[in-house]
Amino acid sequence: MAIEEVLRLLHVLGATVLFGTGLAIAFFMVMAVRTRDPQIIAHVTGIVVIADTVFTATAVVMQPLTGYGLARSIGWPLNEGWILLALALYVVVGLFWLPVVWIQIRLRNMARQAAAEASALPPGFDRLYRIWFAFGFPAFLAVIAIFWLMLTKPSISMFGLN
Template sequence: MLLDIALRWLHVIGACVLLGTGAGIAFFMVMAHRTRDPALIAHVAGTVVIADVLFTATAVVVQPVTGVWLAFRLGWDLGEPWLVLSIALYVFVGLFWLPVVWIQLQLRAMARQAAERRTPMPDRYFRLYRIWFACGFPAFLAVLAIVWLMLARPSL
């Protein structure tokens, strides 16, 4: 019984971390980008990369582990439609998140270089930023959908 409560708690906290870190990272990256200040963008992008490693990556591991363990402990069939859809959406999010992390590393490197050289951000930065920005919407909406599925457990 205590294990079930701990698993649920960890699973909910993991979902909160994914949502909160995702929203926070997006907010601070967008605000830094709006300044067009390479030094500020480099600093914020560096912090974002650290946050993604510490928080997002940890939650990315915790979520499926606690989710599958909970399903097993509570006797839920992993073939239940809401679980299948949740897992599919989780994979979908991952397909966006992995390139986003790579893009963040590229944005950070370009901003650092522009700050050191005291030059404007290169065109490639703006192209990658637009891709980064566009990837955020479907991934974030999918995480919201997963949280809804987790809470509602609808019969689909």
């Protein structure tokens, strides 16, 4: 297998991990919070934080590395409009993902405390959860847009380049 094929495979696998882990995390978080049971929420958010650390963070690092290697091996200039736009959207995804990770940790800790005290979730839990939920939409749409850019490679002129 040529280096280009290996890089392409790793890049697609990384994109799959990012997208799939994001969808799975969203699904399990929504389902857990719907129970309103602090023990269930604490357990699920604990797993979500681990999944984001192990899978998402690893893929987040690997995607630009494999993308750079792939672009170089194929001969795509890095100032191609679709590449620049994909990178800009990748930054947007990151700007939404980083606070989401912090929120997940806070939600986990709040649920753990409520479970330990056998009490209801604290008042701030729902506000933080709504922010977490809302941040998923722009990140999800940006990832879909990146997929579209990678698949179609449209001719886009950005910043006077190309």
